[in-house]
Amino acid sequence: MNAPRKVILREVALRDGLQSEKRFIPTEQKLELIRTLAAAGVKHLETTSFVSPLAIPQLRDAAELMARVEREQLEHEVMVPNLKGAQRAIDARADRLILFVSATDAHNRANVRRSVRESMSDADAIFSLANDHRVPVAVAIAVAFGCPYQGPVSRSDVFEMARHFAERGADRITLADTSGLANPAQVSDMVAFFRGRLPDVAFCLHLHNNRGIAMANLYAGYLAGIDLFDTSLGGIGGCPNIPQAAGNLATEDAAFMFEAMGVETGLDLTGLITAARMLEEILQHPLPGQVMKSGLPEVRPTFLV
Ligand code: COA
Ligand code: ZN
Numbered sequence: 001m002n003a004p005r006k007v008i009l010r011e012v013a014l015r016d017g018l019q020s021e022k023r024f025i026p027t028e029q030k031l032e033l034i035r036t037l038a039a040a041g042v043k044h045l046e047t048t049s050f051v052s053p054l055a056i057p058q059l060r061d062a063a064e065l066m067a068r069v070e071r072e073q074l075e076h077e078v079m080v081p082n083l084k085g086a087q088r089a090i091d092a093r094a095d096r097l098i099l100f101v102s103a104t105d106a107h108n109r110a111n112v113r114r115s116v117r118e119s120m121s122d123a124d125a126i127f128s129l130a131n132d133h134r135v136p137v138a139v140a141i142a143v144a145f146g147c148p149y150q151g152p153v154s155r156s157d158v159f160e161m162a163r164h165f166a167e168r169g170a171d172r173i174t175l176a177d178t179s180g181l182a183n184p185a186q187v188s189d190m191v192a193f194f195r196g197r198l199p200d201v202a203f204c205l206h207l208h209n210n211r212g213i214a215m216a217n218l219y220a221g222y223l224a225g226i227d228l229f230d231t232s233l234g235g236i237g238g239c240p241n242i243p244q245a246a247g248n249l250a251t252e253d254a255a256f257m258f259e260a261m262g263v264e265t266g267l268d269l270t271g272l273i274t275a276a277r278m279l280e281e282i283l284q285h286p287l288p289g290q291v292m293k294s295g296l297p298e299v300r301p302t303f304l305v
């Protein structure tokens with residue numbers, strides 16, 4: 001059996017979630033949310049991104065937020081699009097950089113105004129800078145399962161990108177279904193293909209829920225051996241450069257499923273629900289998460305044998 005006994009849910013609501021909100025959420029409220037997540041057992045956060053404040057004004061407080069976060073219990077990973085972002089993130093003492101590059105030119109241009117080739121050659125300077133400061137770098141490959149602008153994406157093209165970055169020192173690659181186009185059969189196939197050929201690289205799945213099948217995709221990835229998933233409290237987020245982006249997989253929903261199956265997440269479900277309801281109050285609109293609405297069942301689900 002490939003399926004892990006323990007999984008890590010990386011919390012991306014602060015970055016992927018808040019970047020899609022219309023309103024700027026004050027730094028103080030972001031810090032309160034982080035404290036509530038930490039109390040629920042969250043240890044791995046994608047805390048913010050160091051991008052242009054003109055592109056994503058919602059995260060313009062990245063440096064201030066990083067200066068004020070609690071660091072003992074929490075790993076603060078941050079997204080960067082270019083060398084300037086990497087320098088700012090290192091100055092802010094990020095625990096890890098996540099460089100994001102799309103699998104297609106059309107999405108990469110919409111997101112970071114560069115061709116894939118240009119982003120890939122910029123990456124060399126980022127790896128070298130991060131290496132000098134002993135900061136690990138992961139790469140997130142956006143639209144890895146299909147692109148809303150360009151259509152199908154070739155598995156071998158995505159794999160060549162992953163191999164290129166692994167050779168330059170990426171110890172983790174995130175395969176991102178940025179537009180909710182993946183299906184479980186494709187996820188199983190991609191995961192087996194990539195893990196088999198890059199056994200020293202950790203893989204993470206980032207699955208958007210535009211069409212309601214992200215949880216099935218997550219489960220397919222889990223069965224194929226993945227133990228690291230990006231999830232977002234309350235299910236908020238989605239990519240701002242994708243038409244009809246409609247949410248993420250809710251952390252508390254994924255945690256509920258894993259815990260019900262006896263797979264450890266290290267997370268406290270009651271604490272996550274508290275955090276999701278708090279987030280809903282901060283954002284002042286209903287969130288897509290489901291367990292935060294239904295609550296926990298009185299009888300914990302278990303296997304009948
Ligand atoms: N952080 C802050 N400022 C940045 C920056 C960064 N990482 N990268 C560039 N800038 C600044 C430059 O210093 C320059 O400022 P100036 O006009 O005051 O001199 C300005 O932005 C333009 O620089 P340029 O290199 O021409 O960038 P661009 O306008 O082509 O934009 C990106 C490119 C990557 C910076 C921008 O598209 C971006 O931040 N995209 C992020 C999108 C995103 O986060 N999407 C969601 C993630 S899935
Ligand atoms: Zn996302």
